[in-house]
Amino acid sequence: MKTLIRAAALATLFATAAAPAALAQAAPPAAESMFRATTLNLAAYGETEVVPDMATISLGVMTEGDTAQAAMQANATRMNAVLAALKRGGIAERDIQTSNLNLSPRYQYVENLPPKLIGYQASNQVTVTVHDLKRLGQAVDATVNAGANQVHGISFGLDDPTAAENAAREKAVRALAAKADLYARATGHRVVRLVTLSEGGGSYPVPPPMPIAAMASFRKESADTSVSAGELKVRVDVTGLYELGR
Structure with missing residues (x-):
């Protein structure tokens, strides 16, 4: 009986060991051909410049009082x-969002004495989206005149970056194909086909926020202060695997 059990176990072991070899022999010809092919793995990017059509203002109010309630x-x-x-400046309510609300105690510190509570400080910060850049100067002027004493700057962007991103994608693919052709010619090959293409993400650089000092100058100008938004660069990165042939 023990001899029969050992024989069965050995037969199972041999069958398991033979399975990978059988699978290897059954590998699709296409996969084997691809494994032996000459390939290029390349990266490229496309970049497009566009004029911003919206801006974001970060501003707030800070007040003090003897009590938290005050x-x-x-x-x-x-x-x-x-x-x-x-x-009143034409900013819709949906474009005004509270981003930070804080209440903290204020202490007076004297050497060798415990801190003394002297009051409280409250701050409220909002993020304002301006879709019409012609209203930007007016919006900033209005908030400063109304009592905003914390202005963190202005940044510019796009309401819908889709068109700019697609233009950058097309440039990226053309740049990738040109690079593949160059490498193929330099090595005495030709491009047979594009095997894989992937997008590695993109970047949407935003100009640095306008400093507080520059924003404060809006108070000295008229409500239709001219603001120069400049241009944004939208970039998309791609990678591709090309098969080469003679």
Whole structure:
């Protein structure tokens, strides 16, 4: 009986060991051909420049009070004035979003004495999206005049980057194909086909925010202050695997 069990176990072992060899022999000819092919693995990028059509302003109100309630009430009063000014300037309510609300105690520090509570500080920060850049100067001027005392800057962008991204994609693919042709000619080959193509993501550089000092100057100008938005560069990176032949 033991002899029969050993024989069965050996037969199973041989069958398991033979399976990979059988699978290797059954590998598709296409996979084997691809494994032996001469290939190029390349990367390229496409970049397009576009004029921004929207801007984002980050601003806020900071107030102080002897009590937490007093600080918050003063903050709410001033922020309501800022929001009203924005709406009068043509900014829709959906384009105004609270991004930070904070209340913290204020202490007086004297050497060799414990900290002394002297009041509270409240801050409320909002992010404002301006879709009509002609209203940008007016919006900034209105918020500063209404009491915004924390202005962190302006950044520019695109409402819909799809067209700019697609233009960058086309440039990236053309650059990739040109690079493949160059390498093929340099090595005495020709491009047979593009095997794989992948997009490695892209970048959407935004100009640095306008400094606070520059924004404060809006108060000295008229409501239709001219703002230069410049251009944005939208970039898309791609990689591709090419098969070469003689």
